[in-house]
Amino acid sequence: MLVRLIYASRPSQQVGIHGVNEILTISKKNNIKDNITGALVYSEHVFLQCLEGPRNEVNTTYRRICADARHTDCVLLQYMDIDFRLFGRWDMGSIQFKAEHNPLVMKYSEHGFFDPYNMNSRQCEMFMKDIAVAVSKSLKRTLITNHSATI
Ligand code: FAD
Numbered sequence: 001m002l003v004r005l006i007y008a009s010r011p012s013q014q015v016g017i018h019g020v021n022e023i024l025t026i027s028k029k030n031n032i033k034d035n036i037t038g039a040l041v042y043s044e045h046v047f048l049q050c051l052e053g054p055r056n057e058v059n060t061t062y063r064r065i066c067a068d069a070r071h072t073d074c075v076l077l078q079y080m081d082i083d084f085r086l087f088g089r090w091d092m093g094s095i096q097f098k099a100e101h102n103p104l105v106m107k108y109s110e111h112g113f114f115d116p117y118n119m120n121s122r123q124c125e126m127f128m129k130d131i132a133v134a135v136s137k138s139l140k141r142t143l144i145t146n147h148s149a150t151i
Contacts, residue, residue, distance in 0.1 A: 008116035
């Protein structure tokens with residue numbers, strides 16, 4: 001049984017870029033083992049994470065994540081049975097939220113700043129999907145530009 005779980009939380013004070021990298025390393029290792037895929041969007045003030053995979057493994061992973069002192073205020077935003085994964089190719093994609101993503105936030109939020117606590121379940125899902133597409137496109141553009149530059 002496949003499920004999708006999306007939650008938001010707030011980084012504890014000591015978590016910087018180094019802390020996020022540490023989290024991603026352990027996440028990728030565990031998620032591959034558990035057949036979990038997903039994405040973590042993060043800014044200085046907030047985490048928004050999507051986990052997709054077998055129900056028991058997603059539940060167990062979420063319980064472990066909630067107990068982690070590196071963040072607080074875990075709020076479950078979406079939990080549903082799914083027919084297919086949105087992030088099937090990402091063991092745990094990471095997306096640092098940047099000013100260039102503000103137009104996406106405006107699309108889904110009342111106030112125009114990145115605050116998943118004020119987004120509903122469907123908005124969080126669509127926002128994560130959109131931002132993943134935007135990041136993949138910009139990555140492709142960078143690769144093409146770099147490739148042309150070396151020709
Ligand atoms: P161990 O590595 O044995 O650690 C024991 C305890 O210490 C755990 O409670 C752990 O949370 C805590 N801990 C570990 N390192 C630190 C540290 N540097 N500072 C403070 N406390 C620490 N794990 C996944 O498997 N998949 C994910 O997708 C995933 N996403 C995450 C997203 C966020 C925002 C955060 C904060 C954590 C995430 N984690 C994820 C990590 C998860 O919380 C566990 O640390 C990890 O799964 C290892 O669990 P463990 O019980 O083997 O802990």
